[in-house]
Amino acid sequence: MRLTPPGTLAVKTAVFITVMCCALAALLGVLVHVSVTDQTVGQAREQALDRLEQATKAYETGDTPMPGAGVDPEGLPARLRALAAGGERGTMVADHLGRPTMWAAGPADGGRALAVQVDYSQQARTIDGLDRAILWSSALAIGATLLVGALAVQRVTRRLHATARVARRISAGDLDARVHDRRSQDPRRPQDEVAAVAAALDSMAASLQGKLLAEQRFTADVAHELRTPLTGLHAAAELLPPGRPTELVRDRVAALRTLTEDLLEISRLDTGRERLDLETVELGALAGRVVRGAGGATEVRIVRDVAVETDRRRLERVLGNLVANAHRHGRGPVELTVDGPVVTVRDHGDGYPEYLVAHGPQRFRTEGGSRGHGLGLTIALGQAEVLGARLGFANAAGGGAVATLRLRDEAVAHLAH
Secondary structure (H helix, E strand, O other): OOOOOOOHHHHHHHHHHHHHHHHHHHHHHHHHHHHHHHHHHHHHHHHHHHHHHHHHHHHHHOOOOOOOEEEOOOOOOHHHHHHHHOOOOEEEEEEEOOEEEEEEEEEOHHHOEEEEEEEOHHHHHHHHHHHHHHHHHHHHHHHHHHHHHHHHHHHHHHHHHHHHHHHHHHHOOOOOOOOOOHHHHOOOOOOOHHHHHHHHHHHHHHHHHHHHHHHHHHHHHHHHHHHHHHHHHHHHHHOOOOOHHHHHHHHHHHHHHHHHHHHHHHHHHHHOOOOOOEEEEEHHHHHHHHHHHHOOOEEEEEEEOEEEEEEHHHHHHHHHHHHHHHHHHOOOOEEEEEEOOEEEEEOOOOOOOHHHHHHOOOOOOOOOOOOOOOHHHHHHHHHHHHHOOEEEEEEOOOOOEEEEEEOOHHHEEEEOO
């Protein structure tokens, strides 16, 4: 079982539970301590005052003072002595001979104090034991509550992490990804907020997938339907007499045929069922063939040549589209560099649009009055994904667009000599 590392929500919840448990335990502990202490001290005070009453009667009748009673005894707290000398009675707990003692004092003749003392050790031990019990029980309660709370929060955060992972997969193009939260799929169980989010995400993914599939089918159907009339139109254009109008018609028919073939290729890539025809090719030689077939002045630089196991046709399609795009939308010189499994194509024009660098190529979107339909780079990106390669787009610091194709390291067969 893979454990999910605690996130910010789990940490904040654990801290909140801990703080609340500590505050509640402290409040209850204080209330219990004050209540028991007041009760214990009250009982000891009543006992001391009863003994003081008996000692006062004995003192007034001249009888022998009872044990623990006397006039101005040693150890009587000064505050209590002053209170009694002023004609009032009072009690106080103080240490006497190393033991806690409950004192009770009242006035005697001559401005002196008649006092009695009651051993308070047992009551003090009871209160100390109670305080220790409160601390231990509070610690155990906090630990148990924190453990149960952490487990409950972990269940919620685990479901949130699963939902976030599915959302990232959908964002990356995996439209088959679903959360399938068990609570949201069982209407008999109470639905919480996480289940609602998971159900909404699954519904959104299904709706998005349906719309994209409909769009893909429409694109494929349109391309297939255009193919037959374009073939006839091309044959008819070949029969036209030579001349400028004929050249224009043939040029537009050729452009329509290219657009149709591009749409068909995109529709095949969109299905995600393309298969590779692997063979070992020298990357430098392949780049040279692509440049010669693309036309235009392109400088080929071989920093480190390698042999790669790949689908030659698809790789040529990727590089050919990158070189053609550099010549069509950039300015020379155009450079193609092979450095191991990394191939870069750079021009010295105005660079890629910001949206393309940030989000990648988008079909049927161009800027700056550029000719084309934005399909060349879209096809290059789709074919690169089929190859398992990474195709990135950036602008050079010195000006110009830079496309970087990084083949899989596993595809490198050996170093070419």
